[in-house]
Amino acid sequence: MRAIIVEKPGGPEALEVAEVGEPSPGPGQVRIRTAAAGVNPVDAATRAGLLADAGLMPPFGSRGPIGIGWDVAGTVDAVGPDVTRFAPGDPVVGLRDRLDVPLGAYADAIVLDASAVGRAPRSASPAEAATLPLNGLTASQALDLLDLPSGGTLLVTGAAGAVGGFAVQLAVLRGLRVVAAASAADEALVRGLGAEWFVPRGVHLGDAVRALVPGGVDGALDAALLSVAALDAVRGGGAFVAVSGGPAAPVPLRGIAVHNVWIRADGTRLEQLSALVDAGRLTLRVAGTFPLEEAARAHERLEAGGLRGRLVLTLA
Template identity: 60%
Template sequence: MRAAIVRRFGGPEVIEFADLPVPEPGPGQVRIRVAAAAVNRIDLSTRDGKLAHAGLLAPADSYALGWDVAGEIDALGPDATRFPLGARVIGLRDVLSAPGTYADYVVLDEAAVAPAPATASAAEAATLPMAGLTATRSLTLADLRRGETLLVTGAAGSVGGVLLQLAALHGIRTVAVAAPEDQKFVESLGATWFVPRTAPISAAVRAMVPGGVDAVVDAAVIGVPAHEALRGGGTFIALVAPFAPPPLRGTRVIVQEVYADGPRLTELSALTDAGLLTLRVAATLPLTAAAEAHTRLAAGGIRGRLVLTP
């Protein structure tokens, strides 16, 4: 089978496709015939060496790419009983040393897999695992009650967009920070207030929410400027550890680390089928265009996920 790997770190040109044996599922695992794999920024950080330089990748001859997957189960390992053959599923590969999802097939623990939304295409479904699990875990860690306030940076992105919708479902008021042209879009996702990312964030937020918001999820990795919009004793959720601000004014600063969670992903799939979550595909490209997808994502301005289809 084809699988995207990198043998050296660098730009998109270092991505190559190896011809590997079709993997066999072990105990409690399933093999998925890949229909779609979303492209995430962590794939760029794997490819260009940032993860390795941060000590997050063990030395190896090659590294696989791809976390998100949507596809069909075509083989079951011993003791794998949650899904039948042929089931449409989604899943997350969260072990960096394991084979990636930019491939024709991928093997995952069945605990990392959930039914795909019946109302979504494979490409749409592939955008849900990483973004959805990051958003829902961030909201859980923020520990907000109905009526409290949450600042979401990068609100028009995939994580930010899901987070706005989940917060609205829980009765949490949100301040969305995004590009000026994205105001109507983030308001359609349930944002209570809007702040253009070109504005001084702390002053603009505090003009709307006197004293500051109760929590921040920093999906755009703004750091200290976003923290300044937080009230004393509030909670700041960082998605990238090196850019987490210090816990000033009695605040809690938590670095959210996403992980595969089939039961929670099942809940997100159900919310999608209920019409409560919107999944966004910026474009679909063939699997062999992975380098082009990386180039486009790195250039910025993408709304929704780029998705590779074998």
Template identity: 55%
Template structure:
């Protein structure tokens, strides 16, 4: 089978498409025939080099791709909840692997997989796991209540957009920050208030809410700038360890590093099938053009995810 890998990570590295033996599912695992796999910023991080860091040890080859949509191709021992031919989505949430989701087939633990939504195709479904789970887990970390305010930076992006929609559906007042050109998109997702990212975020927030917001989800990884918009004693969550600020003024600061969760995947699928979660695909590429897809992602300015199709 074909798989996208990086052999020599670094700033000059390129992702390669290589021929490798088709992996076999072990006990408690399933093999998925990949129909679509989203391209995410974490793929660029792997390409640029995470080996020898606190995230992962060095290895000879790094698999690329976290999101997958496809069909069950084979199941390992003790797997009873999935059968061959069943449409699924899943998350490959380990950095230290030689093969990942951007491939013809991928093996995942059964707990990383959920039945696919029935109302969208596999290309759209492939955009759900990584960004959807990150949004859910970040919101859970700060637990905004209906009587509270929530600031979401990067509100037009993958994680931020899902977070806006999920929080708005829960009755939370969402103050969204994104590029001025994205205001209508972000408001359509459910944001109550909008702040152009070109503004001074702490000052603009306090014009709306004296003292600052109760909670903040920093999907744009602005760090101290976002924390400065939070009231004393408020709650802040980052999705990037390097961009997590010091908890000043009695704030509670948390970092969420996403992990697979079957129940949360089921919840996201249900939100899609009931029309409560909007999926956005920016463009598609064949698997053999994965390097071009990464280059386009690195250039920025996308709204929605790029998806590669074997």
């Protein structure tokens, strides 16, 4: 079968189409015949060797080629022992959250733990469904960390992006009042997702937010990695979640509880998100599609920026 692998870190040209053996599910696992795979910034970071450099995965060459891709949508075609929740033919979405494995979602088939898989939204195409796992779970788990009560106020930076857009919608469903920060051109988009207030890029974020919410918001979900600029908008004793670690997570000034959201696969939560999609309460956005063989082109487009939604690789 076909798979996209990386043997040496580099630019998009480092992505290779290889013929590999088909994986078999072990105990508690399912094999998914891939219909679509999301293209995420973490895929580009993996390919470029940034995650290896940060000690988040072994160095390239230490265990052979590296598989690429976290998000998968497709159909179960085999189940391992002890799997009763899924059967061949089930349309599913899944998240590969392990980095040190030879195959990722950019492949004709992938084996995942059944606990990392949920039923796909019935109302979505495979390309649409493939945009849900990583970004939807990241937004949902970030809101869990913030733990704000209904009626609380939340700043979402990067609100027009893939994680930010899900965060706005899921926050509103939790009863939160959202201040969305994004490019001025995206105001209509994020208000349509449910944001009550809007702050355009290019202004002093803390001052602008406090003009809307005196004293500052109860929490911030920093999908744009603005760090201290977003922290300044939070009231003393509030909560802050950075979507990635390192410098994106600021010092917890003024008694603010600061967290990083480290994504984990959660099939049960994925099914809950799928149900929200089918109920028309969560929007899936595909920025463009490429065939598997053009993964390098997809990465070039990803790195060019300016996307609203996610690029997706489609597999026949």
